Amino acid sequence: MSTDRAGAKRRANAFSHVAKASWGKGVGTLWRITRLNLRHPWQVTACIVSTFIAATLQLFIPRLLGRAVDEAQGILGAGSAAAESALWSTAMLLLGLSIARGIFTLTQNYYSESVGHNAAYELRLATYEKLQQLSFSFHDRMHSGDLITLGILDIEGVRMFFATGLVRMVLLAVLIGVGAYLLLSTDLxxxxxxxxxVPFVGWRSSVVQLKLRATWLELQDRLTVMSRVMDENLGGIRVVRAFAAQEHELAKFDKASLSALELAHERVDLRVTSTSAMNFSFFLAMGLVLWFGGLKVTSGEITVGTLAAFLTFMTILQMPVRQLGLMVNSFARASTCGIRLFNLLDLELAVKDKPGAPEIKVSDGTLRFDHVSFRYPGTTRDVLKDVSFSAKRGETIAFVGPPGSGKSTLVHLIPRYYDVSSGAITIDGQNVAEVALDSLRRQVAVVQQDSFLxxxxxxxxxxxxxxxAKEGRIERAAESAQLHNYVAGLPAGYGTIVGERGVSLSGGQRQRLTIARSLVLKPAVMVFDDSTAAIDAATEQRIRMAMRRYAEGRVTIIISHRLSSLMHADQILFIEDGRIVEGGSHLELLARGGRYRALYDLQVRPDTDAPAMAGE
Amino acid sequence: MATAEDIELEEEDRSRRPSKAVVGSHREEEEVFGKAYDPRIVRRIWSFVDPYRSKIAISVAAVLAFTLTQLAIPLIIRFAIDNGMAKGSDGSVLMWCMAAFGVVILVNYGASYLQESVVGKVAEHVLFDMRRAMMARLQKVSLSFMDKTEVGRLMSRLQGDVNSMQEFLETSVMSVGDIVLLFGIVVTLLFLDVRLGLLTLATMPTLLVIRFFWLPPAKRSFMAAHETNSIANGALAEGINGVRTVQSLNRQRVNFDLYAEKSHANLRSHLRAAKFAQVTVPIVDTLTGISMATVVVVGGQMVLNHTLGLGVMVAFLFYIQRFFDPIRSLTMQYSVMQRAMASGQRISEVLDVPIAITDRPDAVTLGPDMDGSVEFRHVTFGYRPNQPVLKDVSFKVNPGETVALVGPTGSGKTSSMALIHRFYDVWQGEVLVGGHDVRDATQDSLGHSIAMVLQEPFLFTGTVIENIRYARTGASFEDVVQAATAVGAHEFIMQLPEGYDTKLEQRGGNLSLGQRQLLSFARALVADAKILVLDEATASIDSYTELQIQKALAVLLKGRTGLVIAHRLATIRNADRILVLQNGVLIESGNHEQLMQQGGLYSKLYNMNYASFDDIPEDAIPQAGVGTAT
Incomplete structure (x- = not known):
């Protein structure tokens, strides 16, 4: 439990170093995302080439329309028959161009989606694998909610980069570049x-999109606060009703909800002000073109067709230019998301295999702690100090001591959830740090107090x-954990779903299931970390009887607050402040009259829980 | 039958894939699409929009004005070309055109601002109001509804469903504009030239037909992509939340393979959806091309023959550019509507949950002079018809007395506790608090007369002090410290980083179970109610904390009427009286010594040495040899 608290403190600013982004780092990250996209070179090529072609084809449509307008006036051809056939060929060209543009837009869009999704798929797998491998010390530090966000939203941000960032950039470059050349060369x-x-709308939409993004993040924060209020209110409805706190709760909700509403309104203003301004500037430019163009037509400088071409050019450019902001936004989003993601993927594993580490070989099954000391990474206090003991196959060792004395930490070192700071832990003479992690963990099973179902x-x-595991083995494990009768009585038996959407298990049932879970394994060391706290003493005793069979072939370690759970152990070690202060069998320790004795007296004082102990 | 040793020794074939292993769980999505139009639901939604109807009217007017300006611009261009740009014209017509253009774009500017800003804000307001109404309702609905309903489902109504209503409102107003634009374009084209108009418009029904056939399978593919996405994300979330268990059980490899499969399914369904989304692009482009070619050939010849103005031809070309937008967004709007109906249905369900328990108009307020007695008179109660969990239970707890309720799981202890607070109404008989039937007292004053401590200490996100004064927000800092000191929580609170101002993580995750328990005791103490109802925690806690909790309990019960669902023998033995329940029937009553002498269920259970009466295995109870004592 003390580790929980220490973890909470460390967690508080866990992301601060991760989230800081320099300009250089941002560019580096975008390049790395691009390289990830380039792992599908053919799709990328198909997409970019299609984008070029589609954009160029689109730019020729206004010219053709202009030509058609002029042909219709009969000013290009000599006779009406010639004009007619000119119209026909222009029309066919237009149709062909449109179809071709449609097809190339399709391939452009499809492949840009495909490249993004493929990159996201690869990132998802890499992230999942990394999160599975990262050691406990990392997960202590991180909030699981933040990691889930990272695995979902940050990958999404990176995925969108190709389509909404890179491809759009190419598209805009072609449309504005080639478009400007065509326009300016026709009439300056x-x-x-x-x-x-273009400059005004592009600038405006970029600024607004960046602001919208910042306020969006803020809005998400406010919505999170609000949904937490709702979730706690509904989950704790009995407490709310018990204290008649409905009004108080609604006031809490109103506050959270109103703050989200206010920001949402601000965002509406921000968006709408800019959209209408962008529209206006576009129409203003259009008006000017119409006016000056009209004067030029009147004076015979240009044809109506040319004017029409200019006007349609503008309508074609309008949408993409407004999307310039989205592109800028995509760059900003991808670089922050990417930095977070790559920081995670680049993390060194705190606990990992040494190169060429051999599989562990269990022969006698002897576990030995040799002057082990430990402190949590990033802290300065030793949680364990110079701990030494050993246990042979078939033996049971028990740890007892006040909360926070280091009992759980001690057993977490055996399967290398953390690495020792000094000293060594060996199984049959092999240092656990020197063998393959996978093989080690197969040999050590830790039954936690509150395990995840x-x-x-x-x-x-x-x-x-x-x-x-075969069904028979599963059933036997459940029998030994005194869970079988309960499960067999359920309508769906072993096929019953547990959790919010299935049966909800009591604390004792959950713990029994957790014990059963460890019994389908075949480890050399089995650890029960306060794993029977919610199980009553009598049931626990039945479990213990059933467990004898499993205990024969391995070392069993028990941590418990309840002395009845551990007084039968071969060795009982009393831990205080990270040190073993007493050791011996139950009777030896009672005779010694030390701390163990004091605890015993506390628990079996006749006016408290005496009857519970009497059965032992 | 294999022996234990056989099973222990047998080797599994680990080369093959484990057949039943899974990662992630998938909750079936609730019905996403409803009927496109359901008058009952529309009326219900309208009741939320109604307060804003003048604003809605403004924005609809703005939408109309905006659409008209869009229609007008090509017409002005047409007029300018046909009448203002003839060679040698003096430019006055062009000037007038430009003036008209200026007016139109100013109107456009104002209208576009108004329509989006007003409708956007109204939609946010409606969302806010709906969520508020649902929350307020949920504070009042009977607990039996809450018992049956998953919090997750309710949350998705409060968030997802409300959001789709908001989307619906926003797009509804916009689609008014789309419809007007569509008709506007049709009418304008026909007005400009009937024959050319008809020819050009011929492509429009084609698109409608194509969209009609395209939409259902496309929608299915979008939904599939959405679903595989939430499946993969669910598996990821599970992997993160359960990472310690995954690592300690060495499941990483199996899980990775299973996750990779789900991720790949997700990739495939997204690519399929992308194909569906993009396939209409060349179709629309082709249809646009056909329309443009028609205008060029037919319109061009008409211009050549001087039966059509050149400006009209240009205007046609402009309209064609905007032609298909309204059709595209209207077909999309159809899906939004279906989704909104399904969401509206679910929101109405929450809003219509009956409030089973209400105050009588003449309900009395239980004041400080209430004596604090609790009495059950022939109470029968259950959750499901014909399955009573309490049968004809009668007892009285005198002011200041502490009574322990004991009995095996399912004997009706927790239900009795809930009835005192009137979480539910009895079927028969009556429950009296301070001599008043709880149905005659106001719920609010009942809440203030009874402090409750639940088995699972539920804490709220917020500081320690906020949690302790949860029941009485007006309590002073001194009161809080006093309560915390009395229950023995002061010491550990002061050791927290910021003492009483330390923020608790979600549900007090940064505290131990024992500490949370003590905080919930302090919270009950601050409430300072006449009656204390307490459901003792079952989990065993280390002896040091345990001792502290026992002391705290004594402090808490001093000078109050106490009803304790007791699990610890120490608590039971310290009670003034013990009530033994079995299968909803009160079978024994008396103090420890009396009950031991009676030699009934209590003495038998007691002699079986169970630490608590709750976790006694079902099969052990009949051994106590007690039938139903009626």
Whole structure:
């Protein structure tokens, strides 16, 4: 429990170093995302080429329309028959161009989605694997909610980069670049006027999109606060009713909800002000083109067709230019998301295999702690100090001591959830730090006090650590853990789903399931970390009887507050402040009259829980 | 039958994939699409929009004005070309056109601002109001509804469903604009030239037909992508939340393979959805091309023959650019509507949950002079018809007395406790608090007369002090410290980083169970109610904390009427009186010595040495040899 608290403190600013982004780092990250996209070179090529072609084709449509307008006036051809056939060929060209543009837009869009999704798929797998491998010290530090956000939203941000960032950039470059060339080479003044809205709209939409993004993040925070208020209110409805606190709760909710509403309104203003301004600037430019173009037509400088071409050019450019902001936003989002994501993926594993580490070989099954000291990474206090003991196969060792004395920490070192700071832990003479982690963990099973149950069947939960286990083995494990009768009585038996959407288990049942889960494994060392706290003494005794069979072939370690759970152990070690202060059998320790004796007296004082102990 | 040793020794074939292993769980989505139009639900939604109807009217007017300006611009261009740009014209017509253009774009500017800003804000307001109404309702609905309903489901109504209503409102107003635009374009084209108009418009029904066939399978593919996405995300979340268990049970490899499969399914369904989304692009482009070609050939010839103005041809070309937008967004709007109906249905369900328990108009307020007695008179009660969990239970707890309720799981202890607070109404008989039937007292004053401590100490996100004064927000800092000191929580609170101002993580995750328990005691103490109802925690806590909790309990019960669902023998033996329940029937009553002498269920259970009466296995109870004592 003390580790929980220490973890909470460390967690508080866990992301601060991760979230800081320099300009250089941002660019580096975008390049790294691009390289990730380039792992699908053919799709990327198909996409970029299609984008070029589609954009160029689109730019020729206004010219053709302009030509058609002029042809219709009969000013290009000599006779009406010639004009007619000119119209026909222009029309066919237009149709062909449109179809081709449609097809290339399709491939552009499809492949840009495909490249993004493929990159996201690869990142998802990498993130999942990394999160599975990262050691306990990392997960102590991180909030699980933040990690889930990272695995969902940050990957999404990176995924969108190709389509909404890179491809759009190419598209805009072609449309504005080639478009400007075509316009300016046709008529400098009109060209400048037609393009006059581009800088304003591009700048405006970029600024607004960045602001919208910042306020969006803020809005998400406020919504999170609000949904936490709702979630706690509904989850704790009995407490709310018990204290007649409905009004208080609604006031809390109103405050949270109102703050979200206010920001949402601000965002509406921000968005709408800019959209209408962008629209206006576009139409203003259009008006100017119409006016000056009209004067030029009147004076015979240009044809109506040319004017029409300019005007349609503008309508084609309008949408993409407004999307410039989205592109800028995509760059900003991808770089912050990418930095967080790559920081995670680049983390060194605190606990990992040494190169060429051999599999552990269990022969006698002797576990030995040799002057082990430990402190949590990033802290200065030793949680364990110079701990030494050893246990042979078939032996049971028990740890007892006040809360926070280091009992749980001690057993977490055996399967290398953390690495020792000094000293060594060996199994049959092999240092646990020197052998393959995977093989080590197969040999050490730790039954936690509050273990995670998965939302799946009881059978799958019991077989979680050994999904290959045969049904008979699963049932026997459940029997030994005194869970079988309960499960057999359920309508769906072992196929019953547990959790919010299935049966809800009591604390004792959960712990029995957790014990059963460890019994389908075949470890050399089995640890029960206060794993019977919610099980009554009599049931626990029955479990203990059933467990004798499993205990024969291995070292069993028990941590418990309840002395009746551990007084039968071969060795009882009393831990205080990270040190073993007493050791021996139950009777030896009672005779010694030390701390163990004091605890015993506390628990079996006749006016408290005496009858519970009498059965022992 | 295999022996234990066989099973222990047998080797599993680990080369094959485990057949039943899974990662992640998937909650079936609730019905996403409803009927596109359901008058009952629309009326219900309208009741939320109604307060804003003048604003809605403004924005609809703005939408109309905006749409008209969009229609007007090509017409002005047409007029300018046909009448203002003839060679040698003096430019006055062009000037007038430009003036008209200026007016139109100013109107456009104002209208576009108004329509989006007003409707956007109204939609946010409606969302806010709906959520508020649902929360307020949920504070009043009977607990039997809450018992049956998953918090997760309710949350998705409060968030997801409300959001789709908001989307619906916003797009509804916009689609008014789309419809007007569509009709506007049709009418304008036909007005400009009937023949050319008809020819050009011929492509429009084609698109409608194509969209009609395209929409259902496309929607299915979008839904599939959405679903595989939430499946993969669920598996990821599970992997993160359960990472310690995954690592200690060495499941990483199996899980990775299973996750990879789900992720790949997600990739495939997204690519399929992308195909569906993009396939209409070349169709729309082709149809646009056909329309443009028609205008060029047919319109061009008409211009050549001087039966059509050149400006009209240009205007046609402009309209064609905007032609298909309204059709596209209207077909999309159809899906939004269906989704909104399904959401509206679910929101109405929450808003219509009956409030089973209400104050009588002449309900009395239990004041400080209430004596604090609790009495059950022939109470029968249950959750499901014909399955009573309490049968004809009668007892009285005198002011200041502490009574322990004991009995095996399912004997009706927790239900009795809930009835005192009137979480539910009895079927028969009556429950009296301070001599008043709880149905005659106001719920609020009942809440202030009874302090409750639940088995699972539920804490709220917030500081320690906020949690302790939860029941009485007006309590002073001194009161809080006093209460915390009395229950022995002061010491550990002062050791927290910021003492009483330390923020508790979600549900007090940064405290131990024993500490949370003590905080919930302090909270009950601050409430300072005449009656204390307490459900003792079952989990065993280390002896040091245990001792502290026992002391705190004594402080808490001093000078109050106490009803304790007791699990610890120490608590039971310290009670003034013990009530033994079995299968909803009160079978024994008396103090420890009396009950031991009676030799009934209590003495038998007691002699079986169970630490608590609750976790006694079902099969052990009949051994106590007690039938139903009626």
């Amino acid at each position: 003044v009109l060209g400048l006027l037609s393009l006059s809205f 998965f939302t799946t069947t009881i059978e799958n939960n019991i077989a979680y650590g050994n999904p290959w």
